[in-house]
Amino acid sequence: MPVCRKCGQEFHNSLWERIFWRNDLCPSCRVRRNEAIRLLSSRLDQFANDGYLDIREERALQEIMHQYDLTEQDLSPVMTRLNELRSRTRAENIRLLRKKFEQISSDGYIDDEELRSLHEMAASMGITLEEIDDIAIRLRRLLDLTAIHDGKLPVLDDVDIILKPREMCHLAYPVQLVEERSHTHYVGGSRGVSIRLTKHISYRVGGFHGQRITVKNLEIVDNGELYVTNQRILYAGERRTYVYPLGKLVAVNKYANGIRFQKEGEKRPKYFLIDDEFLIEEIALLVYKLIEKRTER
Numbered sequence: 664m665p666v667c668r669k670c671g672q673e674f675h676n677s678l679w680e681r682i683f684w685r686n687d688l689c690p691s692c693r694v695r696r697n698e699a700i701r702l703l704s705s706r707l708d709q710f711a712n713d714g715y716l717d718i719r720e721e722r723a724l725q726e727i728m729h730q731y732d733l734t735e736q737d738l739s740p741v742m743t744r745l746n747e748l749r750s751r752t753r754a755e756n757i758r759l760l761r762k763k764f765e766q767i768s769s770d771g772y773i774d775d776e777e778l779r780s781l782h783e784m785a786a787s788m789g790i791t792l793e794e795i796d797d798i799a800i801r802l803r804r805l806l807d808l809t810a811i812h813d814g815k816l817p818v819l820d821d822v823d824i825i826l827k828p829r830e831m832c833h834l835a836y837p838v839q840l841v842e843e844r845s846h847t848h849y850v851g852g853s854r855g856v857s858i859r860l861t862k863h864i865s866y867r868v869g870g871f872h873g874q875r876i877t878v879k880n881l882e883i884v885d886n887g888e889l890y891v892t893n894q895r896i897l898y899a900g901e902r903r904t905y906v907y908p909l910g911k912l913v914a915v916n917k918y919a920n921g922i923r924f925q926k927e928g929e930k931r932p933k934y935f936l937i938d939d940e941f942l943i944e945e946i947a948l949l950v951y952k953l954i955e956k957r958t959e960r
């Protein structure tokens with residue numbers, strides 16, 4: 664006599680049942696299982712009404728599955744519907760989290776309260792921020808930016824330029840150098856967001872709104888690396904090298920796709936194309952913080 668896998672009682676199985684159903688449940692456990700599947704199915708219909716399975720609803724379904732010890736095979740009639748609803752829910756959760764992240768990060772700063780609420784929102788959806796690559800990456804960048812805001816400047820240990828005594832390199836990044844074409848008068852176009860580097864000017868947070876540098880009257884003339892140290896900004900390219908001593912900087916212009924530094928007595932503007940909005944913000948903020956430190960002394 665076969666033994667019921669659920670209640671452990673022996674039960675009678677007809678030859679046909681043995682051949683066609685391979686029952687491992689006694690008749691009464693079978694009835695209970697079928698009831699459970701019907702219950703699960705009707706709950707699922709109910710929960711699927713709004714196309715979203717919230718975490719309480721998910722838990723209610725799990726509870727039915729556990730309570731009646733339903734196997735994967737038992738669940739097969741509802742599984743397709745359940746998985747479909749789960750993946751719709753996940754897509755919606757990610758959309759909502761991205762939206763929340765956009766709101767929080769628009770000012771280029773994330774405080775503890777904002778960070779906590781973001782994590783809490785994810786937790787309430789049964790997911791972690793680390794699971795969503797693009798948010799995880801941008802969150803790390805935003806935390807970097809926030810650290811600089813709070814005066815914690817990054818220091819690079821290993822750079823391929825020769826540093827002067829007491830010089831520290833804070834940032835290095837590959838850029839493209841763009842200059843105005845000679846003999847053409849450059850008119851208007853991209854203005855970007857200008858930060859004047861004088862005393863007592865507070866840094867304007869949230870610069871992801873600058874215009875793009877348009878390459879219409881400009882051309883890419885060189886490829887190189889941009890370094891920001893506590894003494895200067897250095898562009899070291901394949902063909903050209905430019906230095907902006909921090910003491911001679913007048914302004915920094917942020918654009919959606921690059922940055923420009925203005926120094927005393929400079930004739931032709933030079934733009935550095937950077938394909939990373941966080942980095943543009945980071946460089947501008949870093950320069951501002953370094954100038955602030957110099958004037959404090």
Ligand SMILES: [Zn+2]
Pocket residue numbers: 667668669670671672688689690691692693
């Ligand atoms: Zn049983």
